[in-house]
Amino acid sequence: MIRDARVLRADFVPKEIVHRDPEATQLSNALEPITRDEPAETAFLFGPSGTGKTCLAKCMLERLRREVINIEHQYVNCWQNYTRFRTIYRILEGIGQTLDVHRQSTPKDELLERLRQYDGPPYVVILDEVDQLEDMNVLYDLYTLSNISMVLIANREEELFARIDERLASRLMNSTRIQFDKYGTDELVAILQARVDRGLAADAIDHAQLERIADAAAGDARVAIGILRNAAQQAERDNADQITHGAITDAIPDARAEVQQRTVETLTPHQQQLYEIITENGSIPPGALYERYCEQVEEPKTKRTIRNYLSKLCQYNLIVADGENRGRTYRPIS
DNA sequence: ATTCCACGGGAAAGCATGGACC
DNA sequence: GGTCCATGCTTTCCCGTGGAAT
Numbered sequence: 001m002i003r004d005a006r007v008l009r010a011d012f013v014p015k016e017i018v019h020r021d022p023e024a025t026q027l028s029n030a031l032e033p034i035t036r037d038e039p040a041e042t043a044f045l046f047g048p049s050g051t052g053k054t055c056l057a058k059c060m061l062e063r064l065r066r067e068v069i070n071i072e073h074q075y076v077n078c079w080q081n082y083t084r085f086r087t088i089y090r091i092l093e094g095i096g097q098t099l100d101v102h103r104q105s106t107p108k109d110e111l112l113e114r115l116r117q118y119d120g121p122p123y124v125v126i127l128d129e130v131d132q133l134e135d136m137n138v139l140y141d142l143y144t145l146s147n148i149s150m151v152l153i154a155n156r157e158e159e160l161f162a163r164i165d166e167r168l169a170s171r172l173m174n175s176t177r178i179q180f181d182k183y184g185t186d187e188l189v190a191i192l193q194a195r196v197d198r199g200l201a202a203d204a205i206d207h208a209q210l211e212r213i214a215d216a217a218a219g220d221a222r223v224a225i226g227i228l229r230n231a232a233q234q235a236e237r238d239n240a241d242q243i244t245h246g247a248i249t250d251a252i253p254d255a256r257a258e259v260q261q262r263t264v265e266t267l268t269p270h271q272q273q274l275y276e277i278i279t280e281n282g283s284i285p286p287g288a289l290y291e292r293y294c295e296q297v298e299e300p301k302t303k304r305t306i307r308n309y310l311s312k313l314c315q316y317n318l319i320v321a322d323g324e325n326r327g328r329t330y331r332p333i334s
Numbered sequence: 335a336t337t338c339c340a341c342g343g344g345a346a347a348g349c350a351t352g353g354a355c356c
Numbered sequence: 357g358g359t360c361c362a363t364g365c366t367t368t369c370c371c372g373t374g375g376a377a378t
Contacts, residue, residue: 085364286340305367307341325340326376 001236001243007199008229010222013058018194019187020056023178027060030176031149034122035068040149042172046157047180050220053153056180057126061151070121079129084138088112091125091148112141115148128153131160132315140168182219189214191221192228200232205243216252226255260333263316271309273297275332278319283331286310 006012017024023045030043045053061073074094081087088111097114125142131154133139142150154160157177161169183191192210205228213231217224230251235243264275277292278284284292294300301309310330313319322329 083364302368303340304342304369308367311342325374326338328340 001201001204001241002199002232003201004199007195008225008232010225012195013055013062014194015059016194017052017056017059018191019183020052020180023052023056023180024060026176026178027056027151031060031064031124031151034064034071034124034149037122039122039146040124042143042149042175043151044157044160044175044177045151045153045180046155046160046177048155048182048220050217050222050224051180051182052221053180054126054128055221057128057151057153061124061126064124068122072121072123073125074123075126075128077128079132082132082134084135085111087127087133087138088115088141091115091142094125095120095123115142115145118145118147122149123147124149124151126151126153130154131156131163136163136165136168139164143168143171183214183221184219185211185214188217188219188221188224192224195225195228201241203242204232204235209243209245209248212248213252217255222259223255226258227251230254260318263318267313270297270301271313274306274309275313275318278313278330279332283322283329285329289330 002008007014027043027045030041032040034040045057047053058075061071065071065073072095074091076087076090076094078087081090092111092114095118097118125148127133127139127150130139130152139150139152142148157179164172189207189210192213193207196205196210210228213224213227216227227248228251231243231247234247234250235241238247240247264272267275273296274289274293277289277296281289281292290303290306293306310319310321314321317333319330319332322331
């Protein structure tokens, strides 16, 4: 049934990107100066999740690396590396400069200094989920490094630029901004088909079934591929050589929940407790929430800390805060 | 008008980590 | 080994702001 499990993974980067030609061309144009040994234009990729931003960025850089012999690149997920230090650390890692960087020998900006002294082949950095950075000033620092080019990925342009300060924003005026829209059903089917061809046995699944998956995924390729993967794994467990209708039906809620579940697991126990209280109640005002939390937890943190947690949960799209100040309530994301 | 509650920025304290030095 | 120390990160404390309830 499953011939190549890798292509069913969400983070698999195909050689050819399906249905993103205009976007690919724009990105390619932004990166093109590199082939002349000049710094690339800063490129922004905006769009909802599962629209191929990360995939396209990785794919294009891979291609560029094949064409231009000499180029370094590094992918940094700012969700996991949201502090200034970690972001820069990861970037240094991409050029193997971290080995002897240790806390003690790292006065303030030794890290950035090292990047500045970098003197190798053109270096392109992909900063994914860049809106998760706690301090956008890193972008300014990175921008001032002429030997490093950036591809920045985020969901919403306005929200990101609202957090970028004036001087950086004005310098980014001439950057390339590429908008990604949700996939249509046909496009999703084509994406799924490509994975099926490479990853599954022939006849494992038919066109109508792919359409059904595509519909359920509502324009999100990551979800679509997740459904396909779960259904295929189910079929494999059942020793079936075809994916059944039932397997798909079962896989749909799983795939949606999976993304959220993974996020929840990255939270601390206290944060998870808060999230649990909120999901159990559906909607709850801050006062009651804090009370419940104190009841359920051995050594409760301060209210202020809980506010920090809550805003983190909001950022992670696990909960929403309705209303301002006094009238605020928290509820789980639907 | 006053009190109450919550928000969120900033400073400071606390905690864990891992090299330096003995 | 043991102690010291700089650093990054988390948590707490302090406080100004602002809307809602009294």
